[in-house]
Amino acid sequence: MSRAVVFDEVGGPDVLRLVDEPAGTPGPGEVRVRLEAFAVNRLDELTRSGASPMPVKLPHARLGCEGTGVIDALGEGVEGYEVGDAVVLTAVPDMTANGTYADHTVLPATRIIERPERLSPVGAAALWVAYSTAYGALVEKAGMRPGDRVLITAASGTVGLAALQIANQIGATPIAVTRHAAKRDGLLAAGAAAVVATDTEDIVEATRSHTGGAGADIILDSVMGPGLAELAKAAKRFSGTLVTVGWLDPRPAPYPSVPITTHRYMSFEHALDTAAVRRIAAFLFAGLRSGALSPTVDRVFPMEDIVDAHRYLEQGQQGLGKIVVTTGQAG
Structure with a gap:
């Protein structure tokens, strides 16, 4: 089994709860990623509270549009990746159905990139969307x-x-x-x-x-x-x-x-364009290598404290940088 953060109704941070559910099996062209860390974004707050125009599939909706982890299962036909590869997610097709607030997520192999070696899971979780x-x-x-x-x-x-x-x-x-x-x-x-x-x-x-x-x-x-x-x-x-x-x-x-x-x-606009994603990744990775780019993290929460993480965001306590949540699944 795998853990996931879900909500059955829109509202404040307290609607979020941690549940056990199957990890999911990747289909053709898909990978399953064992997530190590994910970021909390303003879009997550808007979706959870009902303020986002995006439709929410209630009950048992998930959150999370970015994260990082390790591939632990490959679907048929996936090339260029192996089990054990560390990756960064570049897009989640439907976050309310299969978002990154979880131990595992399944998504197309075209929606991940290799994680730069110099980035820790926490740093990598703070990279892509911003x-x-x-x-x-x-x-x-x-x-x-x-x-x-x-x-x-x-x-x-x-x-x-x-x-x-x-x-x-x-x-x-x-x-x-x-x-x-x-x-x-x-x-x-x-x-x-x-x-x-x-x-x-x-x-x-x-x-x-x-x-x-x-x-x-x-x-x-x-x-x-x-x-x-x-x-x-x-x-x-x-x-x-x-x-x-x-x-x-x-x-x-x-x-x-x-x-x-x-x-x-x-x-x-560019996250679903594979050529654009390659350009973005090449630019960002060059900046990471030179030291010109360095993701800024404000605070890290464990996934068990996801309600507190959302309260922290909603109350405007955030300093400089990203709120990151760790799953405890590293290694």
């Missing part, structure tokens, strides 16, 4: 180049921290945005060339000050909401690009009226 989202939005979508000034909102979040490192790896100049001036030193240490704290500064004025009056070449926004139109004014007129990747503020977001290019980026 870094592939930041890379996809900045490089694939916005075409970030060396020398670009990149304004990054919610910079202390997981995508924001990944974006700081990726911008530096490319040779761009990352400018971090945070609501709290108390996070300034931490963001500078994390790689920001400058920090705009909106509790004490006007975001448009501060951005123009940090860019010699020109404005940001690229804005990466994870917030949306009513402030989006004002944020867009911080971009370079006519040639600036705004890419939105999240919706931390669920209120309506007015469309920017300034003359810039806008994109909406969703991570599954």
Whole structure:
């Protein structure tokens, strides 16, 4: 038997419970992964609480769209992998049916990549969603180049921290945005060339000050909401690009009226494209080897404490980095 975190109704963290169930058998083209660690993402909270537009298959729904572990069973026709290989999951076809909050998950072999040797299970669990989202939005979508000034909102979040490192790896100049001036030193240490704290500064004025009056070449926004139109004014007129990747503020977001290019980026746009996944993995692994990229982990919980992990996320106690949960299945 295998353990899995499930919920039978939407609601607060207390709806989550740990149950025993069969580990599952991989079909043709599939692998079964014995999970060692998984990350807790905002999407998980939205799904559990009923706030996500994604349909939830109740009862006995699961959570988890990323994780890492070791292959312990191969389906017919799988090539390029062997039992015992350490892997990172790049996409989960239906997380409410077979998500990663578990000891095991079964998924297509096309939805995993080899885990870099230098990454521990905890570090690997914090890698894919944040870094592939930041890379996809900045490089694939916005075409970030060396020398670009990149304004990054919610910079202390997981995508924001990944974006700081990726911008530096490319040779761009990352400018971090945070609501709290108390996070300034931490963001500078994390790689920001400058920090705009909106509790004490006007975001448009501060951005123009940090860019010699020109404005940001690229804005990466994870917030949306009513402030989006004002944020867009911080971009370079006519040639600036705004890419939105999240919706931390669920209120309506007015469309920017300034003359810039806008994109909406969703991570599954590239997560299901095998060629794009190869490009993303090659870039991230090069950054890991050079030391330019290093996943940031805020806190680690055992799977038995999954309710506490969700409470921690929901209460906004999170510092810099990812919340990771370990299954105790390493080795």
